[in-house]
Amino acid sequence: MRKHITRRTALGMMGGTALAATLPLARRSLASTAGTEIDVISARYSFFDGKITEGLISTLPDAPPPVIRMKRNEPFMASVTNRLEHFTTMHWHGLRLPNAMDGVPYLTQFPLGQDERFDYELFSPDAGTFWYHPHCVTMEQMALGLTGILIVEEDEDPGFDSEIPLNLRDFRLDGEGRWLDLWTARGAARGGTFGTVMTTNWQLSPDYQAGAGSLVRLRVAATDTTRIYKLFIPNAQAKIIALDGHPLPELIDMPSTEDTALFLGPGQRADIAVLMPDTEGQQINVMTDAPGEPHLLARMTSQGSSMTRSLSDLSPLPANPVPEPDLTSARLEEFVFGWSPEGDLPNNGLCGSLPYTFWSINRTPWAGDAVEGVGPLATFKRNESVVMRLRNESPNDHPIHLHGVAFRPIRSNKRTLPPYWTDTVLLQREETIDIAFVADNPGDWAFHCHVIEHQKTGLAGYIRILDS
Ligand code: C2O
Ligand code: CU
Ligand code: CU
Numbered sequence: 001m002r003k004h005i006t007r008r009t010a011l012g013m014m015g016g017t018a019l020a021a022t023l024p025l026a027r028r029s030l031a032s033t034a035g036t037e038i039d040v041i042s043a044r045y046s047f048f049d050g051k052i053t054e055g056l057i058s059t060l061p062d063a064p065p066p067v068i069r070m071k072r073n074e075p076f077m078a079s080v081t082n083r084l085e086h087f088t089t090m091h092w093h094g095l096r097l098p099n100a101m102d103g104v105p106y107l108t109q110f111p112l113g114q115d116e117r118f119d120y121e122l123f124s125p126d127a128g129t130f131w132y133h134p135h136c137v138t139m140e141q142m143a144l145g146l147t148g149i150l151i152v153e154e155d156e157d158p159g160f161d162s163e164i165p166l167n168l169r170d171f172r173l174d175g176e177g178r179w180l181d182l183w184t185a186r187g188a189a190r191g192g193t194f195g196t197v198m199t200t201n202w203q204l205s206p207d208y209q210a211g212a213g214s215l216v217r218l219r220v221a222a223t224d225t226t227r228i229y230k231l232f233i234p235n236a237q238a239k240i241i242a243l244d245g246h247p248l249p250e251l252i253d254m255p256s257t258e259d260t261a262l263f264l265g266p267g268q269r270a271d272i273a274v275l276m277p278d279t280e281g282q283q284i285n286v287m288t289d290a291p292g293e294p295h296l297l298a299r300m301t302s303q304g305s306s307m308t309r310s311l312s313d314l315s316p317l318p319a320n321p322v323p324e325p326d327l328t329s330a331r332l333e334e335f336v337f338g339w340s341p342e343g344d345l346p347n348n349g350l351c352g353s354l355p356y357t358f359w360s361i362n363r364t365p366w367a368g369d370a371v372e373g374v375g376p377l378a379t380f381k382r383n384e385s386v387v388m389r390l391r392n393e394s395p396n397d398h399p400i401h402l403h404g405v406a407f408r409p410i411r412s413n414k415r416t417l418p419p420y421w422t423d424t425v426l427l428q429r430e431e432t433i434d435i436a437f438v439a440d441n442p443g444d445w446a447f448h449c450h451v452i453e454h455q456k457t458g459l460a461g462y463i464r465i466l467d468s
Helices: 007-012 138-143
Strands: 034-048 051-058 068-071 076-082 090-093 117-122 128-134 148-153 162-171 197-200 207-211 215-222 229-232 237-243 246-253 262-264 269-275 283-288 295-303 331-339 359-361 385-392 398-402 408-412 424-427 432-438 443-449 460-465
Touching: 034 068, 034 197, 068 076, 076 090, 090 117, 128 138, 128 215, 128 269, 148 162, 148 215, 162 207, 162 295, 197 295, 215 229, 262 269, 385 398, 385 424, 424 432
Parallel strands: 034 076, 068 148, 162 215, 207 295, 331 385
Antiparallel strands: 034 051, 076 117, 090 128, 128 148, 162 197, 215 269, 229 262, 229 283, 237 246, 237 269, 283 295, 331 359, 385 432, 398 424, 398 443, 408 432, 443 460
C-alpha cells in the first residue's frame, strides 16, 4: 500500500513539507538559498481585440506564469501559496528531485487549501528546459492558464546570443474571450478537447527581435492539456539540441516542412538552435501543422548588422548525469494503455474528478488520487535497471509521463528513435515502445498520460522505487 498522505500525516512530516496554517505565515528568510515566491491567483488578460478574459489562473495578476530559472545542483526554494478557493499543489515536470517535493496530491503531499503554503525545496542534477503546473484540480487550473516554463541553467554558458522561451498552449474561448467548456466527454473519450485559441507565451503569433546573424536558443514547451504540436521552421538554419530537457549527443536538423515535423505532445519540450538571417528585417517563422493549414506560433525578425555567427560554433550541450541502464540485466515490466469505459468513477478527493471513466493502465482505470490502498503498478529495487514495455492498444496517441526519473526510449514497433533521455514519450496509436532507466530515485512516482482528460478519466497510476 502506498503511504497515503492525509492532513494529519502531512502536518507530522519533517523538513520542507511544513504546511502553513490558514493564515499566511511570515516568510522564512531565503538569504542563503536562491528561490522564488509563487502565489497562485486568479488573473485577467486580453488575448485578442481588446476582449478581456476573466477567471484565468496564473501567478501574476495580468500575465502568464513567468519563466523560473534555477541553477543545476543548487538548492532553489519555490514557496507556493495558494490564493484560490480550490485546492492545489505544484509539480515540477521533469525534475529528478526528492519524492516529497514532487507535488502529487495524496501520493507525496496533502493538497494546499486557501492561503496555505508549501515550500518546495527544488534541486536538479540536470540542466535543461522543464516546466511547472498544478497536479490538483488539474483539468481546470491548467486549462485556465497555470503552466509555466522552468529553466535549469548549464554550469557553463553554452554560447548563445539570446534565448527565447516559447510556452505553447491553447485556450478554449469564444469570440468575446469568454470561456467555453474546458473539456467535453466526447473529447475525453478520444484525443482530448482542443482549444480554440492557440497561443505562444499567451500571445497570438508573437514577434520577437533577435540580432542579425546571431544564434538564438528557442526553449519550446508544449504545455497544452491536449494538443500535439507538429513543429517546423521553414527556410532556416536550425538544429534540435535537446529534447524533453536532455541534450542530444549530436545536433539534429530541425524539420523545415510539415511532412517532416517534430512532434511535441503535451508535456514535451525541445531546445532549438536557430541562426538568424544576416540581413536586418528578415524573418524566421516557427510553425506548427494544424488541421486546415499550418499555424504561425512565433516569428523572429533580424535586427542590426550581422553578428556573423555560425551553427558550427555550437557543440552538443554537456550531457546530464543520468545513469545508463544495464540492458542485459534489466527487468521487464509490461504496461498496456487502453479503453475501459466500464470502470468505477475516479475519486480525487479535494483535487477534483471528471465524472467519467474511459481509460486504463493494465485494464484497470485509476481509482483516483484520494482512494486509499491502491497499490503501485510496479515496484522496483533501488538502482535496479528496468525496462518498461509501453503498449498502446488504443487508436489515440498518448504522451506517457513518468515522474522522478529520466528514461531512454530504446525501441518502437513503428519507428526509429534517436538516442535520448526523456520524462514523457509520445506513444502513437497502436505503438509499443520499450523504455529503460535505472530506478535510482526512491519514492512513489506518478505515471500517467499527459492528455489531462485521459489522465483524469483513468489513464494514471504510480510506480514505486524502494528505498533500499
Ligand atoms: Cu507534468 Cu504528473 O505531470
Ligand atoms: Cu511530471
Ligand atoms: Cu492519453
